[in-house]
Amino acid sequence: MSTYKAINLIARPEPGPITPKYFEVVEKDIPKAEPGQLLIKQTHMSLDPAMFGWMSPATDSYIPPVELGSVMRSSGIGEVVESNHPDFAAGDRVMGMLGWQEYALSEGQGINKVQAPLPDETVLSIFALPGLTATQGLFNIGKPKAGETLIVTGAAGSVGSLVGQLAKADGLTVIGVAGSDEKCDWIVNELGFDAAINYKSGNLSEQLDALTPNGIDLFFENTGGPIQNLIFERMNNHGRIVVCGMIADYSKAEPSPGPNWIPLIKKRITVQGFAMPDHFHQVPELLAKLTPYVMEGKIKHRSHILEGLESAIDGLNLFFTGENKGKLIVQL
């Protein structure tokens, strides 16, 4: 085979589901690695909610958007098949922003060798964007303390499941909010969360009251949606709210209003949004923080594998429907 497939972004998504009309699938000749370049055959690529920001117009996003007509941005893992770059050799296993394509030509920038003897899915699920995001958001922004109560939305998601396990390992009481009984069962019985709330069923106020008798000190927000305000009302004095994702609102033409700010004063609460591109220079220290938890066996994960490059397009909608079970990964 001397050609490979790539997917370009060709239009900025409107509110609503992601459809093929925003993309074009192209077939290209597999290039040669010129001096200073390496050619990577991608084996697994990661789908992340951050992609909705990358597809949006510049004014709306925290890093430059994907230019229309260019390969859609994504992180991935693969094998160097040809190297004319001094730092890499054929056969190296590497990770980086490889894009929605089967082969990627690179000058080595942002490409890191993967040494850990772990499966590709594990590397992408824990040590890539989700793990970095969970580590930065929980520790550097949320400042958790043993004995506190943390609640995390999107708790069965790639970031939320790590946040909860890291907090649990540090001695917090951890409540997860997820969108199905199956997910709730997984985070409690497999991951060891103290409790879970299925936000689609039952009386949410009553469940929150029962599960957070001492209030909530730390709220790690991955989703938005109606439960946000109910959690906000239960925040303790000096509470911290880490705003990492608002997936329930990304596809809405008119995002829902947030909570009134009076409790921020009365309870001296801090609400802080963050995005990983601000923290890429901290990656070594974030990995140094995260790795011991993984090595001590405190972090479990599961991957939801889609097959083939084109499955990425419709795969993005799983973030909206919440039907993904674990980290979304496209196997090439």
Next chain:
Amino acid sequence: MSTYKAINLIARPEPGPITPKYFEVVEKDIPKAEPGQLLIKQTHMSLDPAMFGWMSPATDSYIPPVELGSVMRSSGIGEVVESNHPDFAAGDRVMGMLGWQEYALSEGQGINKVQAPLPDETVLSIFALPGLTATQGLFNIGKPKAGETLIVTGAAGSVGSLVGQLAKADGLTVIGVAGSDEKCDWIVNELGFDAAINYKSGNLSEQLDALTPNGIDLFFENTGGPIQNLIFERMNNHGRIVVCGMIADYSKAEPSPGPNWIPLIKKRITVQGFAMPDHFHQVPELLAKLTPYVMEGKIKHRSHILEGLESAIDGLNLFFTGENKGKLIVQL
């Protein structure tokens, strides 16, 4: 005269204007200072928006509420008329939480001598709660940088007018939001703000667009109200929002919703509420920070003086109507 007047809080205010039904005016015998005590004749007492918190039920407030049947809490300045306390002597000029009363008996706790050769109104307007609040909120939470754009609501108020002048002295572009043309004129032409917006007139979006061509880096929120969302929309990346007061919402049964949190992520914004009781241990450092600005003549103020103890009750409503011109002070 061997009696004095005091005002007790006897009911928790409902939403709506403050009326005399929440208070009782009592006449008491002027007490003697027992060993360890001092008797203070109060000359001026301060009215502050924080009082609405102090009058509310415990669950709603950041320091213990005023107990029903007790003297209403307030800060004030006065003269020691009799002392049986080793640290104070008759004739000392002192400041502290003296309450709504003409005489206060104290054991010295939280009572500080006033040495500065400044009028009572100036001391209460700059060095009491408003100055401490402005200094803590602006510098320690807002972290202003020269060249940035700051917008402050309640800009002609006791805290807002100081925030704007301190920021201006540090090289920021300062826009004030106030509720009358007279106040806007004062903050621009007397205090030196770069511009002002009367939130009661004109097209607020257009005015904000014209006055903040480079967006807003720092938003010091004293009021809430509809302009909040318009300011929020114009925040820059890495913007900081200091939430100090929400006076427009305190008297509402149903507070208005706040902005959706998506921009907190996209722009990596921090929103932080604070209240001075958390920072009373920092008072010496706050005064050390504030004093040079005052001594260098960079801080102007004006006081709105009410006459007589009972004027405090209806005086609180001036915070809601915005009719006060400068720091509200009751002269006894």
